[in-house]
Amino acid sequence: MNTENTRAAVVWSCWGAAFLLLCLVFRDSLAEMVNTWTNVEEYSHGFFIPCITVYLIWMRRSELSLAQNFRESTPGLAVIVLGLLIFILGGLATIKTMEQYAFLIVLVGVFISAFGFKGLRTSAVPLMFLIFMVPFPQFILNNLSSKLQLISSWLGVEFIRACDIMVYLEGNVIDLGNYKLQVVDACSGLRYLFPLASLAFLCAYLFKGPFWQKLLIFLSAMPLTILMNSFRIGVIGVLVDNWGTEMAEGFLHDFEGWAVFLLCMVLLFIEMWVFSRISGRKLAFGELVQIPAEWGMAPAIGFSVGQLNRSVFVVAILLVIGASFAEMSRGREDVIPQRKAFLNFPTKLGDWQGRNDYLSQFYLNELKLTDYVIINFNRPGTQNSVNFYSAYYQSQRKGAAVHSPRSCIPGDGWQIISYGQKEFPEFALDGHSLELNRAVIQKGDSRQLVYFWFQQRGRTITNEYMVKWYLFYDAIMMNRTDGALVRLVTPVNTAEDIALADSRLQSFLRDLLPELGNYLPGKTIVPATNVSTSG
DSSP: OHHHHHHHHHHHHHHHHHHHHHHHHTHHHHHHHHHHHHHOGGGGGGGHHHHHHHHHHHHTGGGOOOOOSHHHHHHHHHHHHHHHHHHHHHHHTTOHHHHHHHHHHHHHHHHHHHHHHHHHHHHHHHHHGGGGGSOOOHHHHHHHHHHHHHHHHHHHHHHHHHTTOOOEEETTEEEOSSOEEEOOGGGSSHHHHHHHHHHHHHHHHHBOSOHHHHHHHHHTHHHHHHHHHHHHHHHHHHHHHHHOGGGGSHHHHHHHHHHHHHHHHHHHHHHHHHHHHHTTOOOOGGGSBOOOGGGGTSOOOOOOGGGOOTHHHHHHHHHHHHHHHHHHHHTOEEEEEOOOOGGGOOSEETTEEEEEEOOOHHHHHHHOOSEEEEEEEEOTTSSOEEEEEEEEESOOSSSOOOOOHHHHTGGGTOEEEEEEEEEEEEEEETTEEEEEEEEEEEETTEEEEEEEEEEETTEEEOOHHHHHHHHHHHHHHTSOOOEEEEEEEEEEOTTSOHHHHHHHHHHHHHHHHHHHTTTSOOSSOOEEEEEEOOO
């Protein structure tokens, strides 16, 4: 018996050492993830996710047995290699989210190597639950937040109107007459959505019912969040209308948030209770989510002599090799191209005369840009005007990235009534014909024509997701992540043909593009300096 216990201890010690080595290899990515849990409210629940996963697997430990031979572990080694390749690519591009998902892939590979596919079938759902601890990329969060703000604002205003209160909605600004409330990022509902989605996934897993009911329980997290957050916004609007803006600030504001989240949980349990009735099971609320009694009934695993096979050592070797390649990639230096600062951008282009404008500190903090320019151009003696804006990013590696106007336009109360792409073979920027996004937007009786594109290392790109792909590709191949957004806006008079506005912007482009290339680096650059990204 003592010999068997000793062998069991050796087996577990080897796999425990492999897990610690895994954490050591991914230490920077894990530290970044923990930092997000600590400082970003939307992910403050992240600390609980791995604890719950470990507990669920521990409860089913009697169903697990270590792989007896190398053949059982081979699929897990293949998964580890895949995860390490993703980890190395993420390191080359310094995309922490990619590295964090790579950690989950390698962790699953180590689990398969240790317990085989039989063990994976037993613990697949608890391991999948770990996905909820990885923060989404910032550009996805921005897009999701802006859409949730608009939906929540609209539903919240409908609730206020149902209370017989006059209110006007302009984008995500709620105008109550005496007071104006802005539905900012913190009120988008994301801080409820992510924790509630995690809770709904866990409840669906432990709920005794058919798969379709489990799926609906999980999917209901999104509409529940939107409806209850809209209700909260509506309640705040009613309170502010009656008692002033202090009803939307401080402790009361935070308390309302917690109350809404708890109410979402109650509604989730009511949903499960209804499903249990539909299925013919009359379960009490305390019986809806339970750890199955049979999970903890079997005794702990006994280990045989042959259970320590060479797979654990192969896992360790793969992790060491992956860590070596990752460390080599971290030593690269980001190429920073030379360019003119927008401070020197001319306020006279052809027959256009301009006047500089500036962003408030609030927007500068949100955009995290390196340099920008805003100039309102006019043709003297005419009503022709064009607003020119460009935001330049020296590096887009650590959360700082171009923001698409498509996300910002609706938030200011404008509606996009026409949208598409337009190519101008006659215009060239860095040797390529210019392709841009063209949008007609309207707010009340006011109309505007908008041209915009993303100027990224010699490419003119119209799709925000293609921007992310080329950002990843160029970070690896060119060691560059600089880029810019260029936006032109001109008002369209009520009686004016939209073709005249197009002609106006195209005329302005003809004068702008020859000058713009000096301020936005192309594919061929002269390095200004090298900035280390290893830290």
